[in-house]
Amino acid sequence: MTFYEQRAQRTKAFQEDRFGMFIHWGLYAIPARGEWVRNTERISNEDYQQYFDEFNPVHYNPRQWALLAKQAGMKYAVLTTKHHDGFCLFDSQYTDYKATNTPAGRDLVREYVNAFRAVGIKVGLYYSLIDWHHPDYPAYGDRIHPMRDNEAYKGRPENFDNYITYMHNQVRELCTNYGKIDVMWFDYSYDDMAGEKWQATKLIEMLRELQPTCVIDNRLGATDVDGAGLEAEPPIYAGDFYSPEQIIPSQGVTDSAGRPMPWECCMTLNDHWGYVAKDKNYKTAQNVIHMLVECVSKGGNLLINVGPNAKGEIPKESVAVLQQVGEWMHNNSDSIYGCGAADMPKPEWGRYTQRGNKLYAHIYERGTAAFRFDDLQGKVKKARLLMDGSELQLFEPWYSKYQQGAFVDLGTADLPEPMGTVVELILNS
Numbered sequence: 177m178t179f180y181e182q183r184a185q186r187t188k189a190f191q192e193d194r195f196g197m198f199i200h201w202g203l204y205a206i207p208a209r210g211e212w213v214r215n216t217e218r219i220s221n222e223d224y225q226q227y228f229d230e231f232n233p234v235h236y237n238p239r240q241w242a243l244l245a246k247q248a249g250m251k252y253a254v255l256t257t258k259h260h261d262g263f264c265l266f267d268s269q270y271t272d273y274k275a276t277n278t279p280a281g282r283d284l285v286r287e288y289v290n291a292f293r294a295v296g297i298k299v300g301l302y303y304s305l306i307d308w309h310h311p312d313y314p315a316y317g318d319r320i321h322p323m324r325d326n327e328a329y330k331g332r333p334e335n336f337d338n339y340i341t342y343m344h345n346q347v348r349e350l351c352t353n354y355g356k357i358d359v360m361w362f363d364y365s366y367d368d369m370a371g372e373k374w375q376a377t378k379l380i381e382m383l384r385e386l387q388p389t390c391v392i393d394n395r396l397g398a399t400d401v402d403g404a405g406l407e408a409e410p411p412i413y414a415g416d417f418y419s420p421e422q423i424i425p426s427q428g429v430t431d432s433a434g435r436p437m438p439w440e441c442c443m444t445l446n447d448h449w450g451y452v453a454k455d456k457n458y459k460t461a462q463n464v465i466h467m468l469v470e471c472v473s474k475g476g477n478l479l480i481n482v483g484p485n486a487k488g489e490i491p492k493e494s495v496a497v498l499q500q501v502g503e504w505m506h507n508n509s510d511s512i513y514g515c516g517a518a519d520m521p522k523p524e525w526g527r528y529t530q531r532g533n534k535l536y537a538h539i540y541e542r543g544t545a546a547f548r549f550d551d552l553q554g555k556v557k558k559a560r561l562l563m564d565g566s567e568l569q570l571f572e573p574w575y576s577k578y579q580q581g582a583f584v585d586l587g588t589a590d591l592p593e594p595m596g597t598v599v600e601l602i603l604n605s
């Protein structure tokens with residue numbers, strides 16, 4: 177089997193799932209100014225230590241998170257086991273800088289994997305390649321390290337090989353101690369800190385051996401500026417899927433041979449990943465639904481982020497949005513799961529998704545008069561409103577000789593499902 181075929185096989189279920197929950201959570205929930213707070217405010221290990229000493233998420237109840245994800249129609253989740261600040265939510269034997277040594281006093285990753293699996297949601301682990309706490313990670317002169325211009329760090333004896341050993345050991349722990357891991361999400365590469373600098377081939381070989389069915393993102397190889405991993409025969413560390421961040425690619429993602437690649441757009445619900453108390457710029461449920469539909473219509477997944485607060489709670493605004501998304505998914509998820517790009521161009525009134533001979537019309541603009549599906553005359557066996565399963569009668573208008581299409585009567589002037597009305601069209605072939 178070629179790399180391409182192997183990847184297609186490995187990512188099949190992942191691509192059918194289409195919708196996941198990203199969870200950014202760590203010590204940075206306490207300052208509540210984002211997970212990059214150490215970078216933006218140049219905070220030293222010493223000054224950041226207060227959050228470690230305080231970390232006590234008394235309302236952490238991952239079962240509630242899992243139930244929310246489930247209700248929203250999400251099929252998998254990805255939790256930050258370690259972010260760039262280096263703090264580990266899991267009980268690693270290779271560091272003291274971990275949740276078990278804070279007032280939380282326990283392995284929060286274990287509770288997460290157990291809770292999500294218990295409600296039938298697949299588990300993913302985010303792991304930061306970058307580590308601003310580790311003494312062997314380049315600090316002074318690095319582009320993004322909090323101590324990048326702190327003279328006191330100049331000439332610090334860093335042994336990068338030590339860091340690589342540490343990082344590989346932790347990935348081994350995550351792949352050994354928590355059962356089956358469905359997604360491994362590495363973040364991220366920049367400048368020459370990419371690919372073999374992470375000893376990425378070795379790392380992936382280990383991971384594939386320990387977790388043969390795990391799906392892996394592309395950020396061990398790809399940096400924020402290049403298109404590494406899009407080669408027709410990419411290096412093994414190119415991973416399984418592309419990870420556009422905060423944008424949806426205009427035509428999906430294809431490799432250099434023009435073949436579609438698995439991809440997943442990750443997106444914040446407000447303007448930050450980690451909890452930011454003042455950021456109330458939340459997207460609406462309709463925004464999220466339309467993003468999800470757009471991703472699926474281009475053959476991709478959507479990973480929507482939540483940033484739980486210092487007490488371990490998902491912000492109530494996020495909960496409200498995801499619950500509304502869940503109501504729509506309850507009625508319309510057939511147009512999402514297992515679906516991908518349609519064999520039709522983007523229609524003027526919305527988008528198409530498709531699974532086999534089922535074509536899903538996501539109608540955002542009702543237009544006027546009878547509703548017309550261009551180029552489908554004589555090709556539709558059956559049409560129904562997905563929200564309630566009711567049949568929609570196809571008809572041929574008397575005056576349609578010069579206007580080809582399949583027509584249905586959508587009835588009222590308003591769309592029956594304002595967030596996105598879905599018509600299921602069962603095609604003849």
Ligand code: GLC
Pocket residue numbers: 200211212363364421442449
């Ligand atoms: C990044 C950021 C980050 C966030 C992530 C999510 O590159 O560094 O904080 O975790 O992308 O995709």
